[in-house]
Amino acid sequence: MRKLFAAITCAAVVVMVLFSSGCVLRAMTDPTYLARMDVRHRAPPAPPLKRNPHPTAYELILTLHDPPGPFVRAEGFMQYETKLADPCGPDLGGMSGTRMGLHESIPFDVEQVSPGVFRGVVYTDLIESHDYFGLGICHVPMIAARIVLWPTENSGETRFFESMSTREIQSESVIQSGFLHSDYPNGGFEDTAAMRYRVGTPLRSRVKESDLFNVDIRSRKL
Known part of the structure; x- marks a missing residue:
């Protein structure tokens, strides 16, 4: 009797799994369901973000150590x-109460001050907090800043980039990392970003140090 009950229970579980999987599959292809999930079309036009007239500036210095070749462009x-x-x-509706967010990627100039050394200035509070939608004050903080390097500007080459979080910038940290020599100038895949191997991470421990050229990026409040 127990065996029969166990068999019936297992069969019921299998039926429920198959049924729920079928529901999920149908939901994933149902236009009505997808329209309720993807509510981006309901977003109002993004307002222009106001600039802080007196932002806090930090200098970023990126240094390459024994790179396999030159880098002719930086942004x-x-x-x-x-x-x-x-x-x-604003609440855009949807099944999870999706709200419209504000975001902006703001470029900053990066100059090569000497071979393998690049400098840029970032602002950690460049966007003013403001009631952009009439629903309360929106705080739009800087999340991170990154410097992107191109070896030759040839089509399809690998991009090399390093970044710092706002917390790392404000604490005037030094971030040490590295890239594979074999990724320069093209690691075999067109128009991709090279993998970074930060010091102290498990990823770094899986590669030979002799296969890497190192880079560090540091910040200083101006």
Whole structure:
């Protein structure tokens, strides 16, 4: 009797799994369901983000150590965005109460001050907190800043980039990392970013140090 009960229970579980899987599969292809999930089309136009007239500046210095070749182009970007589901953004509906967020990638100039040494200036509070939607003050903090390097500017080459979080920038940290020699100038895949191997991470321990050329990036308040 117990064996029969166990068999019936197992069969019921299998039926329930198959049924629920079928529901999930149908839901994933149902246009009505997908429209309720993807609510981006309901977002109002993003307002222009106001600039702080007196932002806090930090200098970033990126240094390459024994790179396999030159880097002829460098650009910088500051990533600003509101926190997920910040109530200052309008509710777009949807099944999870999705709210519109604010985000902007702001470029900054990066100059090569000497072979293998690049300098840029970032601002950790460049966007003003403001009531952008009439729902309360939106705080749009900088999340991170990154410097991107191109070896030759040839089509399809690998991009090399290093970044610092806002916390790392404000604490005037030094971040040490590295890239594979074999990724320069193209690691075999067109228009991709090279893998970074930060010092002290498990990923770094899986490669030979002789296969890497090192890079560090540091910040200093101006």
